[in-house]
Amino acid sequence: MSNAAQQLFDLTPTDEQRMNRDTMQRFAAAEMRAQAKVADASHSTPDGFYDKSAELGLALLPIPEALGGAGVGHAPIANTLIIEDLAHGDMGLALGAISPLAFVNTVLDQGSDAQREHYLPRFCSGEFVPATTALIEAKATFDPSQLATTATRNAQGFSITGSKSMVPLGLDAELLLLIAELEGAGPAAFIVEGTPAGMTRSEEANMGLCTLQVASLQFDQMQLPASALLGDEEFDLQRFLDLSRIGICALAVGTCQAILEYVTEYVNEREAFGEPISHRQSVAFMVADIAIELEAMRLMTWRAASRAEQGLEFHQQAYLAKTFCGEHAMKIGTDGVQLLGGHGFCREHPVEMWYRHLRAIAILDGVASV
Amino acid sequence: MINLELSAAHQETYNNLRMVAEHMMRPYSRKYDKEEHSYPKELEEVAKLLEGGGGAAKSSGKAKPDQEGVKNGGNLLSVSAYEALCWGDVGLMLSMPGRGLGNAAINAVGTPEQIKEFSKSYAAMCITEPGTGSDSANISTTAVLDGDHWVINGEKIYVTAGGRCDTLVVWATLDKSKGKAAIKSFIVRKGTPGCEVTRLEHKMGIRASDTAAISFSDCRIPRANLLGSEEVATDAEGRKKAFGGVMQTFDNTRPPVAAMAIGTARAALDMTREIIGHEGVELSFNKKPANSSALEAELYKMEAEWEGAKLLVQKAAWMADNGLPNSMEASMCKAKAGRMGNYVTLRCVELCQSLGYSENELLEKFARDSKIIDIFEGTQQIQQLIVARRLLGKSSTQLK
Secondary structure (H helix, E strand, C coil), X not given: CCCHHHCCCECCCCHHHHHHHHHHHHHHHHHHHHHHHHHHHCCCCCCCHHHHHHCCCCCCCCCCHHHCCCXXXXXXXXXXXXXXXXXXXXXXXXHHHHHHHHHHHHHHHHCCHHXXXXXXXXXXXXXXXXXXXXXXXXXXXXXXXXXXXEEXXXXXXXXXXXXXXXXXXXXXXXXXXXXXXXXXXXXXXXXXXXXXXXXXXXXXXXXXXXXXXXXXXXXXXXXXXXXXXXXXXXXXXXXXXXXXXXXXXXXXXXXXXXXXXXXXXXXXXXXXXXXXXXXXXXXXXXHHHHHHHHHHHHHHHHHHHHHHXXXXXXXXXXXXXXXXXHHHHHHHHHHHHHHHCHHHHCCCCCHHHHHXXXXXXXXXXXXXXX | CCECCCCHHHXXXXXXXXXXXXXXXXXXXXXXXXXXCCCCCCHHHHHHHHHCCCCCHHHHHHCCCCCCCXXXXXXXXXXHHHHHHHHHCHHHHHCCCCCCHHHHHHHHHCCHHHHHHCCCCCEEEECCECCECCCHHHCCCEEXXXXXXXXXEEEEEEEECCCCCCEEEEEEECCHHHHHHHXXXXXXXXXXXXXXXXXXXXXXXXXXXXXXXXXXXXXXXXXXXXECCCCXXXXXXXXXXXXXXXXXXXXXXXXXXXXXXXXXXXXXXXXXHHHHHHCCCCCCCCCCHHHXXXXXXXXXXXXXXXXXXXXXXXXXXXXHHCCCCCHHHHHHHHHHHHHHHHHHHHHHHHHCHHHHHCCCCCHHXXXXXXXXXXXXXXXXXXXXXXXXXXXXXXXXCCCC
């Protein structure tokens, strides 16, 4: 990578990123948008969706060639564009499809060599490996720096007690990156394989993200080997959070782009008082504001991703992007329903589903790490 | 390659201009807010510095295109410069001797000869009339060809720097019955017989800036001073194109005007964070807004709004630098920056309570100054209209 100081302000994706976007957008339209409504209503993921998503090779992208991956390396911008494009299809399915990538990204970013060599080749087989990250806890004032899930050291390794909520792919995950407070040492991450004794999983029912299987996980003195502790050094929770926040923002951007396109078409077709409702400023200005705030969301997300990719400090940019997206994505979600009126409130149109999805943006944390 | 950091050259210019703003403008902010209309002589030094490129443009044009041909040129540089100088004081920036919005118009659409002839001029922009604000297609100032001269008649208001400038870019119609297509812009030197400054406005903010009313009464100017083509298009396509040419000026001027809001809001935010910092409130950019105090959450929100608006401005300028059509983006950034600037500056006053409301600090001034940025160069509502028409594919007769 050339020196950041030499670079110019530029919003042009590379040719490779552009080609990748085409692939993602086609997949999102055919395998996600087209299936999302039925999946949402039945609270289930479309049959075979994750197997199809594995063909995109998302999780193996960053993995070094020596371990069987594509060797792209740490690529927050490429990841951001992928998430944005998949979320344009469906936010819930997108979060499911990229959860293994988030796991891989974090192991690559903060894991030890031994952990990379042990866990990452599994993701290079071409099959979907359900893997995910778990940070959020069920508490109204949840704060990632004050975790109630705790790990204590013992002769065999670690004993973990506590619970996690809103875990994507939480019911089926074969590999889980669990963030917990390590007694006397601060926040730490643990790799959990399968379902060790003391761990129980329960399906969650939430207002949105119903196309994705989201679970609560309980840990009652779950015993993990010493090798489960991620990395040789102290876990950088802030960096993990910041990289996750970029991914969550990208989910918001893709979903809001879908809303913008949907309402643009709708308000031009829908007639009232003898003309399209888009001829009224109160309607048209709402659409304009959606476009304006959405573009700001996108640029803030891209800036944080680009700083991360260049190795620049990106904490503040990620925080501000998440703050901005948390607020404006929900506003766009609610305006999307408003513009369709009563029709928007009914499940015939997808805007009410996007509204329910988008309520999660401000709440999600520690998922979708880029 | 996606990168939203300024080039090293532009960052250097920004940093230098912030120093200029801090040391050569800010100290006079209150003085010229109080002494409305008096000439800010202290700014002559700043103007000289800017003109000579000292501190400012020395490295400006030097940001070379990269291998893919991406350019960071005058538009991006100018939004950075406007932001930096308006951090000092937007009213004073608008009063910078030798610099006016008319210069941007001449540079954007003038012929090489016109640009050369007026490159040293201090050019203000005359668009608004007493009866036409945002409806600039409806102006009634006329220009009639008489031999080798245009004869201009009419009245213009809200001419920024209209008192102090030496040149005016005047919008006038060749034939009002022919609508938008007949509107042209003309370069008028001050002192031309028939051109008279009739009044300076008393305003809520940007009081350092002299906002003038100017009348034209049989004012004769050389035929060569028309910007663009003399012909009045007769078909629909041509009419659209002709007025589009006039309006195109805005694609270049809206991002810098939006950048004024970025600079003003940054000034208010910096001052607010300093004041509340003294009272023990520091931002860590860590806690979720919902877990923060209301004061912290509000500051985070303002920082986020500021960042979003700034990036929209940079995007619009970057598009202009790279020859990409940016009408919609220019309006998007103006809409966002305008409302952000007003929201942030007003909120900063509120958060600092009586300290913010007092004339002992400049926060109350920033809050007065910011209002005009959401109005001039196209109001918030005009920007929304432009964005909406583009997005929805509507004409001005469909979406009024």
